[in-house]
Amino acid sequence: MTPRTCAFARFRRPWASVAVVVALAMALGGCARESESELLASAKNFVERKDLKAAIIQLKSVLQKNQQSGEARLLLGQVLLQSGDASSAAVELSKARELQVDDDRVVPDLARAMLLAGEAPKVLSQFGDTKLRSDKPAAALASTLAGAHMLQGNLEKAAAAINEALQAEPTNAGAITLQARLKAASGDTAGALALLDGVLGREAGNLDAGMFKGDLLRLAKADPAGALAAYQQVVTANTSSVPAHSAVMTVLMAQGRADDAKLQMAQMKSIAPNHPDTLFFAAQLAYSDKDYKTTREIADRILKMVPDSPRVLELAGAAEYQRKDYGQAEALFIQAVKAAPTALLPRQLLAQTLLRTGQPERGIEALQPLLDAPKTDVNTLTLAGEAYLQLGDAKRAEETLKRASSAAPDDARLRTALAVSQMVRSGDSKQSLQALEALAASDGGQRANLALLSARLRQNDVPGALRVIDDLQAKQPDQPLPYLLRGRIQMLQKDTASARKNFEAALSKDARYFPAVASLAALDVTDGKLDAAKQRLQALVQADPSNVQPRLALAELAARTGAPVVEVTQRLTEAVKANPNEARAHAALVMQLISSNDSKAALTAAQAGVAALPDNANTLTALAQAQLASSEAQQAMLTYRRLVSMQPTRVQHTLGLAEAQAANKDWDDANRSLRRALELQPNLMPAQRALVVVAIQRGRPQDGLPVAREMQKAQPTDSTGYVMEGDLEAAAKNWDGAIAAYRGALQRSTPTEAAVKLHRSYLAAKRQPDADKFATDWQRDKPKDVAFRFYLGDAALFVKDYAGAETHYRAVLQASPQHAVAMNNIAWLMVQQGKPGALDMANKANTLSPDRAVILDTLAFAQAAEGQLPAAVETQKRAVALSPKDPNLRLALAKFLLKSDKKALALAELEELSGLGDKFASQAEVRELMKQAK
Numbered sequence: 017m018t019p020r021t022c023a024f025a026r027f028r029r030p031w032a033s034v035a036v037v038v039a040l041a042m043a044l045g046g047c048a049r050e051s052e053s054e055l056l057a058s059a060k061n062f063v064e065r066k067d068l069k070a071a072i073i074q075l076k077s078v079l080q081k082n083q084q085s086g087e088a089r090l091l092l093g094q095v096l097l098q099s100g101d102a103s104s105a106a107v108e109l110s111k112a113r114e115l116q117v118d119d120d121r122v123v124p125d126l127a128r129a130m131l132l133a134g135e136a137p138k139v140l141s142q143f144g145d146t147k148l149r150s151d152k153p154a155a156a157l158a159s160t161l162a163g164a165h166m167l168q169g170n171l172e173k174a175a176a177a178i179n180e181a182l183q184a185e186p187t188n189a190g191a192i193t194l195q196a197r198l199k200a201a202s203g204d205t206a207g208a209l210a211l212l213d214g215v216l217g218r219e220a221g222n223l224d225a226g227m228f229k230g231d232l233l234r235l236a237k238a239d240p241a242g243a244l245a246a247y248q249q250v251v252t253a254n255t256s257s258v259p260a261h262s263a264v265m266t267v268l269m270a271q272g273r274a275d276d277a278k279l280q281m282a283q284m285k286s287i288a289p290n291h292p293d294t295l296f297f298a299a300q301l302a303y304s305d306k307d308y309k310t311t312r313e314i315a316d317r318i319l320k321m322v323p324d325s326p327r328v329l330e331l332a333g334a335a336e337y338q339r340k341d342y343g344q345a346e347a348l349f350i351q352a353v354k355a356a357p358t359a360l361l362p363r364q365l366l367a368q369t370l371l372r373t374g375q376p377e378r379g380i381e382a383l384q385p386l387l388d389a390p391k392t393d394v395n396t397l398t399l400a401g402e403a404y405l406q407l408g409d410a411k412r413a414e415e416t417l418k419r420a421s422s423a424a425p426d427d428a429r430l431r432t433a434l435a436v437s438q439m440v441r442s443g444d445s446k447q448s449l450q451a452l453e454a455l456a457a458s459d460g461g462q463r464a465n466l467a468l469l470s471a472r473l474r475q476n477d478v479p480g481a482l483r484v485i486d487d488l489q490a491k492q493p494d495q496p497l498p499y500l501l502r503g504r505i506q507m508l509q510k511d512t513a514s515a516r517k518n519f520e521a522a523l524s525k526d527a528r529y530f531p532a533v534a535s536l537a538a539l540d541v542t543d544g545k546l547d548a549a550k551q552r553l554q555a556l557v558q559a560d561p562s563n564v565q566p567r568l569a570l571a572e573l574a575a576r577t578g579a580p581v582v583e584v585t586q587r588l589t590e591a592v593k594a595n596p597n598e599a600r601a602h603a604a605l606v607m608q609l610i611s612s613n614d615s616k617a618a619l620t621a622a623q624a625g626v627a628a629l630p631d632n633a634n635t636l637t638a639l640a641q642a643q644l645a646s647s648e649a650q651q652a653m654l655t656y657r658r659l660v661s662m663q664p665t666r667v668q669h670t671l672g673l674a675e676a677q678a679a680n681k682d683w684d685d686a687n688r689s690l691r692r693a694l695e696l697q698p699n700l701m702p703a704q705r706a707l708v709v710v711a712i713q714r715g716r717p718q719d720g721l722p723v724a725r726e727m728q729k730a731q732p733t734d735s736t737g738y739v740m741e742g743d744l745e746a747a748a749k750n751w752d753g754a755i756a757a758y759r760g761a762l763q764r765s766t767p768t769e770a771a772v773k774l775h776r777s778y779l780a781a782k783r784q785p786d787a788d789k790f791a792t793d794w795q796r797d798k799p800k801d802v803a804f805r806f807y808l809g810d811a812a813l814f815v816k817d818y819a820g821a822e823t824h825y826r827a828v829l830q831a832s833p834q835h836a837v838a839m840n841n842i843a844w845l846m847v848q849q850g851k852p853g854a855l856d857m858a859n860k861a862n863t864l865s866p867d868r869a870v871i872l873d874t875l876a877f878a879q880a881a882e883g884q885l886p887a888a889v890e891t892q893k894r895a896v897a898l899s900p901k902d903p904n905l906r907l908a909l910a911k912f913l914l915k916s917d918k919k920a921l922a923l924a925e926l927e928e929l930s931g932l933g934d935k936f937a938s939q940a941e942v943r944e945l946m947k948q949a950k
Contacts, residue, residue, distance in 0.1 A: 052078055052081055052082055052085065052088075055074050055075075055077050055078045055081075056074075056075075056078060056087060056088060056091065058074045059071045059074035059075045059078070059088075059091055059095075060091070062074060063091070063094075063095060063098075066254075066255055066256060068095050068098060068099045068256045069256075069287075071091075071095045072092065072095055072096070072099070075088050075091055075092040075095065076092070079092070084115060085115075086112050086115035086116060086117040087117070089108050089109070089111045089112035089115060089117070090108075090109065090112040090117050090121060090122055090125075092108045093105045093106070093107075093108035093109035093111075093112060093122075093125060093126070093129065094109075094125055096108060096129075097109075097125055097128065097129050097132075098256070099256055099258075100257065100258045100259060100288075100291075102129045102130075102131075102132035102133040103129075103133045105125070105129040106126060106129040106130050106133050106135075109122055109125055109126035109129055110126060112126075113126060119146070119148060119153075120148050120149055120150050120153040121153070123143060123146060123148060123153065123157055124148075124153045124156035124157045124160065127139050127142075127143045127157055127160040127161070128156070128160045130142075131160050131163055131164055131167075136163075136164040136167040136168055137164075137168070139160065139161065139164040140161065140164050140165070140168070143157060143160075143161065144161060151184040151185050152184070152185055152188075154181075154184045154185075155181040155182070155184035155185035155188040155190075155191060156181075156185075156188065156190060158177050158178070158180040158181035158184065158191065159177070159178070159181040159188055159190035159191040159194060160190070161177045162174045162175075162177035162178045162181065162191065162194050163190075163194055165177055166194065166197065166198075171198065171201075174194065174198065175198060178191045178194050178195050178198070182195075187218060189215045189218075189219055189222050189224070189225055190224060192211050192212075192214065192215050192225070193211075193212065193215060193222075193224045193225045193228055195211055196208040196209075196211040196212050196225075196228060197228065199211065200232060200236065205232055205236045205237065208228075208232060209229065209232060209233075212225045212226075212228060212229040212232075213229070216229065216249075220249065220253060221249070221250065221252070221253020221254060222253075223250055223253075223254050223257055223259075223260065226246055226247070226249055226250035226253075226260075227246075227247070227250055227259060227260060227263060229246045230243040230244075230246035230247040230250070230263055231243070231263075233246060234266075234267065240267050240270065240271060243263075243267055244264065244267045244268070247260060247263040247264045247267065248264055250263075251264055251283075255283075255287065256287050256288075258284070258287070258288050258291050258293050258294070259293075261280065261283060261284045261287070261288075261293070261294075262284075262293040262297070264280050265277055265280055265281065265284070265293075265297045265300075268280060269297070269300055269301075269304070272304075274301065274304055274305075277297070277301060278301060281294070281297055281298060281301060284297065285298075292318050292321050292322050292325070292328075295314050295317055295318045296314075296318055296327065296328060296331070298314055299311045299314035299315050299318070299328075299331055300331065302314060303331060303334065303335060306338075308335040308336075308338045308339050309335075309339075311331065311332070311334075311335040312332055312335045312336065312339075315328050315329075315331055315332035315335065316332070319332070324351075324354075324355040325355070326352045326355045326356040326359055326361075326362055329348050329349070329351050329352035329355065329362070330348075330349070330352050330361055330362055330365060332348050333345045333346075333347075333348030333349045333352065333365060333369075334365065336348060337365075337368075337369060337372075340526050340528070341528065341560070342369055342372060342373050342528070342563075343528065343560045343562055343563030343565075344560075344562060345365075345369050346366065346369045346370065346373070346563075347562050347595055347597060347598070349362055349365045349366035349369055350366060350597040350598065350599075350629075351597050352365070352366075353366055353382070354597060354629060354630075354631070354632075357385070357631040358385070360386060360393060360395075360396065363382050363383055363385070363386055363396075364383070364386075364395055364396060364399060366379075366382045367379040367380075367382045367383045367399045367400075367403065368399060370382060371399065371402060371403055371406065373530060373531075373565075374406070374530075374531050376402075376403040376404070376406035376407045377403075377407065378600070379399065379400075379403040379406075380400060380403045380404070380407075381633065381634065383396055383399060383400050383403070384633065384663055384666065385662065385663060387400055388663050388664065388665050388666070392419070397416050397419050400416045401413045401416040404416060453468060457487075465484055465487060465488040465491070468484050469481050469484040469485065469488075469501065472484060473505070478505060478508075478509065481505055482502065482505065485498050485501050485502050485505075488501070494525060495525060495526075496521075496522035496523070496525040496526045496529040496531075496532060497522075499518045499519070499521040499522035499525065499532070500518070500519065500522045500529070500531055500532050500535065502518045503515040503516070503517075503518035503519045503522065503532075503535060504535070506518065507535075512539055512542075515535075515539070516536065516539055519532045519535045519536045519539075520532075520536070523536075527559065528556065528559060528560045528563070530556065530563065530565045530566060533552060533553065533556050533566065534553075534565075534566075534569060536552055537549040537552045537553055537569065537573070540552065541573070546573075546577060549573060550570065550573065553566045553569050553570045553573070554566075554570065557570070557594075561594055562594055562595045563595070564591045564594060564595050564598045564600060564601045567587060567588075567590060567591035567594060567601070568588070568591055568600065568601065568604060570587050571584050571587035571588050571591065571604065571608075574587055581608075581612045584608060585605070585608055585609065585612065588601065588604050588605040588608050589605060591604070591605070592605055592621075592624075592625075596628045597628060597629060599625070599629050599632045599633075599634035599635050600634065602621065602622070602624070602625030602628065602629070602634070602635050602638060603625070603634045603635065603637070603638040605621050605625075606618050606621050606622045606625065606638035606639075606641065606642050607638065607641070609621055609642075610641060610642060610645045613867075613898065615642065615645040615646040615647075616646065618641075618642040618645055618646070619639075619642040619643065619645075619646045619648075621642070622635070622638045622639040622641075622642035622643075623639065623642075625638055625639065626639050631662070633659060633662065633663060633666070633669075636655055636658060636659050636662075637659065637668075637669075637672065639655050640652045640655040640656050640659070640672055640676065641672075643655060643676075644675065644676060644679055647679075647901070649676050649677075649679035649680035650680060652672075652675075652676035652679065653673065653676040653677060653680060653682075655676075656669060656672045656673035656675075656676050657673060659672065659673075660673055665696060667693050667696040667697045667700060667703075670689055670690075670692050670693040670696060671689075671690070671693050671702060671703060671706070673689045674686045674689035674690045674693065674703075674706060674710075675706075677689060678706070678709075678710060678713070681713075683710050683713050683714045684714070686706075686710050687707065687710050687711075687714065690703045690706050690707045690710060691707070694707075699726075699727075699730045701727070701736060704723050704724075704726070704727050704740070705736070705740060707720060707723045708720040708723055708724060708740040708743060708744060709743075711723070711744065712743065712744065712747040717744040717745070717747040717748045718744075718748070720740070720744045721741065721744055723740070724737050724738075724740040724741040724744060725737070725741070727740060728741070733764055734764060734765070735760075735761035735762070735764040735765040735767055735770060736761075738757050738758070738760040738761035738764065738770070739757070739758065739761045739767070739769060739770050739773065741753075741757040741760075742754045742755075742757035742758040742761065742770070742773055742774075742777070743773070745757055746773070746776075746777060746780070749780075751777050751780050751781035752781070754773075754777045755774060755777045755778065755781065758770050758773050758774035758777060759774065762774065766798070768801055768803045768804050768807075771790075771794055771798075771801075771804055772803075772804060772807045774790060775787050775790055775791055775794075775807075775808075775811070776811075778790060779811070791808060800831065802828050802831050802832050802835070805824055805827050805828050805831070806824070806825070806828050806835075806837075806838065808824045809821045809822075809823075809824030809825040809828065809838075809841065812824060813841070813845075818845050818848055818849055819849070821841070821845060822842055822845045822846070822849075825838045825841050825842045825845070826838075826842060829842065834864055836861045836864040836865035836868075836871065837861075837865075837871075839857055839858075839860055839861035839864065840858065840861040840865075840870065840871045840874045841874075842857055843855075843857035843858035843861060843874050843875075843878055844858075844874045844877065846878075847874075847877050847878055847881045854878045854881060855875075855878040855879060855881070855882050857878075858871070858874050858875040858877075858878040858879075859875065859878075861874070861875070862875050867894075867898060868898070869895040869896075869898040869899035869902065869905060870895075872891050872892070872894050872895035872898070873892065873895045873905055873908060875891050876888040876889075876891040876892040876895065876908065876912065877908070879891060880912055880915070885912060885915055885916045886916065888912045889909070889912045889913060889916055889918075892905065892908055892909040892912055893909060895908075895909075896909055903929055903932060903935075903936045903938075904938075906925050906928065906929055907925075907926075907929060907938060907941070907942065907945075909925055910922045910925040910926050910929070910945060910949075911945070913925065914945065914948060914949060919948075919949045919950075920949075922945070922949045923946065923949040923950065926942055926945055926946045926949060927946070929942045930942055930943070930946065
């Protein structure tokens with residue numbers, strides 16, 4: 017019997033015969049007259065014949081007639097569940113239950129649909145205590161609850177629910193399949209397969225048991241043929257099951273059986289042409305046919321339905337990589353990593369792309385979570401080894417590659433990479449070079465050639481290096497790298513004209529090859545053609561909008577050429593907007609805002625970065641730095657603890673945590689963190705220096721002496737350990753010990769820091785003649801040491817020797833005419849001494865270093881001294897706005913307001929200062945000024 021579904025073909029002609037019209041009327045009438053019971057019966061018939069599409073059409077026709085049909089809702093939910101649409105099934109089954117369909121009939125399917133839709137907690141909370149009357153429905157529900165417990169990680173409750181299901185129905189297929197999953201999880205693959213075979217012996221087409229058997233054979237037993245047979249048996253019994261078809265496709269694609277896969281694809285398209293799985297395998301087939309354009313087009317269709325699918329993002333990125341659109345590939349792989357932070361493949365693909373575009377540091381960053389894992393696979397280690405080689409860290413490269421080669425001793429790529437790293441470490445001996453030449457000749461890749469090139473260049477063998485490039489170019493005639501390398505050698509030879517030609521040749525092979533664009537831009541800058549450099553980078557931005565490298569380069573160029581801060585910030589902001597999934601852009605923007613003292617904007621930008629990339633170490637580090645800049649030390653500690661838990665072996669995170677703890681004055685915790693950093697990396701100088709500082713802050717300078725002595729022992733020619741010892745002795749007020757340590761530092765090198773501290777120690781020890789003699793000798797021997805002369809000005813200022821301080825600052829200005837802080841201090845001293853010209857000097861300082869609160873404060877004093885009170889008030893307001901937490905600036909503003917007879921405004925500022933209480937030492941002056949303001 018042909019089903020009547022009220023679907024009609026279009027007529028090809030705009031007229032119809034009487035017979036056709038009559039037939040059409042009869043068909044319409046028949047459709048209208050078909051009763052609800054007839055449609056339900058027809059739907060059940062289609063279900064029995066496994067024609068789920070026709071069944072769904074009939075059931076929806078029932079619901080058009082009667083939306084309150086519980087029976088139609090139940091059947092529609094069950095059919096949707098069979099077809100794999102669990103979410104829609106759950107909706108219909110919930111409505112059926114609301115329409116009073118018996119729980120024994122609806123609850124088992126409803127719970128299963130909710131579980132498959134990813135609502136395990138809701139299944140347990142809604143049906144955990146539900147009791148059904150009949151054994152079979154009760155067993156089905158208990159089986160679903162067991163699955164929910166398993167997904168929640170509660171294996172004990174899962175086992176109890178399985179037992180409950182089997183007591184109600186000993187042959188319940190769902191419960192036995194879950195029992196098999198528990199056995200497999202415990203490592204008993206054979207036991208699991210035996211249980212599954214029992215289920216399939218009774219019910220050959222059982223979907224869950226058949227699929228799990230195929231998964232075990234494919235993944236645990238490495239038996240693709242057996243897995244394929246199991247999946248095909250499921251497909252035969254469940255022709256409309258998309259997961260079953262997908263499993264068959266997975267095996268066929270893995271075996272490279274493209275023709276068989278295309279036949280299977282035809283079946284998938286017939287049952288679910290627009291299902292994401294169908295489209296995904298269609299994209300895979302296009303990729304295997306090297307039709308990368310079609311691959312990307314299909315992937316884009318899927319991403320509109322499932323935008324965060326890691327496998328689709330990986331495939332789209334791989335297609336872009338093959339099309340040499342590395343910026344797009346990188347962006348897609350970053351999205352895939354974001355969607356699946358713990359997965360191997362997205363990070364490996366991202367690292368591979370970054371290495372291809374000459375970004376080894378970011379490649380290591382992408383791989384770091386995998387490297388920090390208890391077990392690291394061969395591909396990750398190989399990529400990391402190659403990244404270290406690109407960075408020139410031959411020691412770490414060799415260590416990493418040795419780990420990989422022990423797991424895969426026959427891998428030619430690994431043998432080459434390991435030989436390269438060993439050659440780099442051992443030097444360019446004749447034997448090493450011969451071995452490397454042999455590897456380069458036998459290896460079709462570029463690694464051995466690049467290492468050989470590096471060796472030739474270290475020997476200044478330019479002809480030999482060029483021969484290596486010739487060989488590399490013969491291997492890779494369509495790649496831009498050989499031209500780039502040739503151009504760089506010509507740059508070393510000062511042959512910029514030839515270098516430019518080769519960089520342009522590299523771009524002819526790949527118009528978006530950033531290293532060549534950057535090299536040409538650098539030549540433009542050298543030639544004084546800044547506009548040409550900008551235009552070159554901007555052209556790449558237009559051609560590849562999501563690639564942040566040229567955008568970051570434009571920002572760097574703007575900063576180097578003295579562009580306004582706002583322009584640099586704007587360029588970085590545009591980089592973030594162009595590619596929100598690029599951590600470098602977020603981090604660069606945050607650090608730019610911090611450096612420009614806009615901590616509020618920096619924190620906002622950092623929070624946006626973490627929202628876009630919540631598990632990225634770069635964005636989290638930028639957030640922690642922004643929190644520190646905003647005096648949110650407690651929040652910074654939380655962020656750094658998260659980083660430490662994510663990457664426990666990254667010493668930078670532990671150092672950052674110590675910095676945040678120190679900012680929060682948690683000295684004991686900071687001490688522990690720093691010692692942990694030294695466990696991770698012994699003799700790490702930043703950690704050692706910080707430990708000394710923490711020992712002083714804890715009031716336990718003796719605890720820091722072993723650290724300082726260890727620094728001296730590890731690096732006997734370095735002055736740092738002796739400076740640290742001097743700081744510890746100074747903290748203990750052992751001035752003779754401090755003087756001896758600082759002298760020891762100056763015997764090894766002559767850092768200004770040690771000279772300043774030695775002079776201070778002489779003064780503290782009341783050895784004024786020694787201090788004066790040392791200062792005289794130092795200025796004679798180091799006449800260009802502006803920093804020491806500036807310190808002498810500060811020292812004179814401290815004892816209110818204004819004339820002496822001004823002499824020293826003017827000497828600084830003579831040696832460094834653009835020294836804005838020296839100008840500022842001279843202006844302040846001139847005001848204090850009543851000398852003319854202070855305002856001009858303050859204005860010059862502000863012009864050289866605008867928007868600095870301390871310089872604006874001096875300018876305001878100079879303006880007030882000249883009787884320009886309105887200008888002084890406005891200038892001081894700007895200073896307060898730039899540094900709102902500095903009470904001294906606010907006090908000065910209050911004074912200017914009082915002098916301007918603006919008492920109400922002055923009182924408002926003073927009341928805010930009064931609210932600081934003991935946190936502001938000048939409360940007596942505040943109280944006196946408040947009396948004047950009232």
